[in-house]
Amino acid sequence: xxxxxxxxxxxxxxxxxLKNLPLAFRFLIRRETNTIGEMYSYVxxxxxxxxxxxxxxxxxxxxxISGIFISEEK
Amino acid sequence: MxxxxxxxxxxxxxxxxxxxxxxLYYKYPFRKIVIEDLLTTHLLIDSQKGEVTLDGVNLTKEVxxxxxxxxxxxxxxxxxIDLGNVTNKINKESNIELNAVIDFLFFLLKDKLxxxxxxxxxINKEIVLxxxxxxxxxxxxxxxxxxxxxxxxxxRQVKDVIYKPFELISxxxxxxxxxxxxxxxxxxxxxxxxxxxxxxxxxxxxxDAEYEIRIFYLDGHFYSSAVLRPQFSNEHNVDIKLDFDKxxxxxxxxxxxxxxxxxxxxxxxxxxxxxxxxxxxxxxxGKYYFLxxxxxxxxxxxxxxxxxxIPKIISEWLIEKDKNxxx
Numbered sequence: 001x002x003x004x005x006x007x008x009x010x011x012x013x014x015x016x017x018l019k020n021l022p023l024a025f026r027f028l029i030r031r032e033t034n035t036i037g038e039m040y041s042y043v044x045x046x047x048x049x050x051x052x053x054x055x056x057x058x059x060x061x062x063x064x065i066s067g068i069f070i071s072e073e074k
Numbered sequence: 075m076x077x078x079x080x081x082x083x084x085x086x087x088x089x090x091x092x093x094x095x096x097x098l099y100y101k102y103p104f105r106k107i108v109i110e111d112l113l114t115t116h117l118l119i120d121s122q123k124g125e126v127t128l129d130g131v132n133l134t135k136e137v138x139x140x141x142x143x144x145x146x147x148x149x150x151x152x153x154x155i156d157l158g159n160v161t162n163k164i165n166k167e168s169n170i171e172l173n174a175v176i177d178f179l180f181f182l183l184k185d186k187l188x189x190x191x192x193x194x195x196x197i198n199k200e201i202v203l204x205x206x207x208x209x210x211x212x213x214x215x216x217x218x219x220x221x222x223x224x225x226x227x228x229x230r231q232v233k234d235v236i237y238k239p240f241e242l243i244s245x246x247x248x249x250x251x252x253x254x255x256x257x258x259x260x261x262x263x264x265x266x267x268x269x270x271x272x273x274x275x276x277x278x279x280x281x282d283a284e285y286e287i288r289i290f291y292l293d294g295h296f297y298s299s300a301v302l303r304p305q306f307s308n309e310h311n312v313d314i315k316l317d318f319d320k321x322x323x324x325x326x327x328x329x330x331x332x333x334x335x336x337x338x339x340x341x342x343x344x345x346x347x348x349x350x351x352x353x354x355x356x357x358x359x360g361k362y363y364f365l366x367x368x369x370x371x372x373x374x375x376x377x378x379x380x381x382x383x384i385p386k387i388i389s390e391w392l393i394e395k396d397k398n399x400x401x
Contacts, residue, residue, distance in 0.1 A: 007311075009267065012246070012253055023275045024243040024255035026267045029316070033252045 076138040076396050077131075078104040079186070081145040088374050089385075090143045096389035102396070105131060109145055112172065119179060126182050138399035139187045141392055142195065144370050146176060187399050189392070190369040194347050199240060199366055200276065205344055211337050211364040215279040222270050225260075225277055234280035235260045236312060256313035281355050281363050286314055287328055289352040290373040290384055291342060292391060296335055297384060299376040300328040300356070325379035330354075334362050342367070 010030045018025055078097065082090040090106070097104050107128065118127040125134040149172070152164045180192055203213045217228050218240070229235045237258040246253040258264060259280060290297040301314055302324040314323075330338075338352065341364070351371025355363040377384035 006261070006263070007258075009264075010253060019269075020273065022239065022243065022273045023237055023268065024239045027237065027255050027258040027264065028246070028253040029256055030251050030253050033247055033250060 075103055075136075076399065077136040078102065078392050078396050079133060079137040079140045079183070080104055080106040080143065081140060082106060082108055082143040083145070083147065084108045084110055087144055089372055090141075092374060092385035093141070093388045093392070096386050097393070100389065100393060102389075102393050103136075105133075105137075107145075109147060109149065109172070109176070112175065113149075113151075119175075119182065124182050126179055134182060137183065137186055139189070139392055139396040140183060141189050141388075142192075142370065146173060187395055189348050189395075190350070191346055191348075194345065194369045196241070197345065197347075197367070197369060202341075202345065202367060203364070206337075206341050206364045209337055209340050209344065211334075211341065212361050213364050214281050216276060218274055218276050220271055220274050222268055222272070225268070226265075228277060229260065229265075232279040234282070235277050236280045237264075237275060237277055240276045256311070256316055259312045280312065281357060283355040283363075284358045285356055287330070287354040287356060287362075288314075288376050289330070289338075289354065290349075290371075290376065290382070291338070291347075291352055291367075292349045292388065294339055295387075296330060296338075297373075297377070297380075297382045297387070298328040298330055299325050299380045299382075301325055325376060327380040327382070330362070338364070 007027075007029060009026065010028045012028050012030075013021070013025050080090060080094065094104065094106060105128075111128070115129045116127075117129075119125070120127075123134075125132060127133065148165070148169050150165055151168045152161055157164070184192070200216065200218070203216065207213045215232055217224065219225055219228075225235070237260060239255060243255045260268075260277070285303070286301045288299050288301065304322050334354075342348075342350065345367070347367065347369055350367040350369045351373055352367045353365040355365060357363065373384045376382070
């Protein structure tokens with residue numbers, strides 16, 4: 001497989017401040033926030049109290065089998 | 075009646091709730107807890123009895139199995155007026171306090187069946203590769219260095235090199251845009267961005283892959299997906315996450331050769347990992363290269379794309395283990 005894509009790296013941090021940081025901060029790629037989730041299924045959220053937690057409950061676009069997560073509110 | 079305890083994140087941890095979906099379907103008792111619950115729910119830890127009670131539920135007595143899908147994280151607990159450095163210190167030390175409570179809570183539940191084990195929540199990539207190499211798996215050559223001249227020499231030896239964060243570089247959201255570092259091929263332009271001396275960094279030989287394989291591993295069982303991309307493309311990224319949603323990227327169910335499976339099983343047993351998301355590369359010469367394992371990796375997308383229904387599999391496995399766990 002030939003990796004040919006030329007990447008554009010963002011200068012989020014000034015050069016003078018990069019000295020003691022991991023190299024990762026020299027190779028940052030910028031993407032639109034709503035596209036992040038690569039490798040993940042996109043999920044919806046509900047606040048169903050059935051799980052007894054204060055967390056948001058994540059479920060996929062497929063209709064949940066229990067019906068529990070089709071909530072109430074987001 | 076036994077109960078499964080699920081430790082997870084409040085949001086953006088998508089693997090957890092589809093599993094709970096199936097536990098609800100099977101009407102099997104469980105309780106999900108996120109770190110924020112410790113600030114809002116009644117918690118009692120009785121050191122004399124060694125018992126943990128949360129919201130009236132005695133976790134010590136009721137729980138047999140703990141399904142861990144990430145839990146600890148830094149909370150921004152102070153929301154008052156900005157006190158400059160003091161604000162940072164308040165938040166940092168509040169999190170240290172909370173983590174101490176969590177460590178004690180985990181200690182009191184240590185005899186339960188943990189998936190994965192607490193020692194495996196975060197494992198060192200290079201330790202894993204070192205162990206994999208010793209067990210006979212092919213792994214990429216790598217160095218950790220602070221010197222550009224050593225990097226250049228390494229590149230001369232292996233030809234193509236990538237930079238990858240050793241542990242974690244997360245996402246940095248600034249509203250409409252988010253920044254992150256992915257596996258980075260060291261082209262000429264990328265090399266020019268690297269100074270003469272730098273932070274200790276991990277560089278690896280770039281393996282020329284025919285395709286990549288993502289495996290969800292659970293207790294000796296493999297659910298493998300091959301990621302097929304066009305062989306020659308100017309739009310190819312080294313990091314599959316950047317090509318994930320491209321129309322040319324195909325995910326297909328895949329069967330690993332038995333000898334590779336056996337070595338991976340050995341590796342997982344050596345690392346004391348019951349489960350994990352594993353990345354492997356299949357090369358044109360037929361060799362398989364092991365890249366990494368994430369004990370709490372994501373599995374939902376490959377599961378959906380290859381019709382594995384992994385959340386159902388996990389829930390059934392948890393129920394069976396929980397029922398048979400003797401406390």
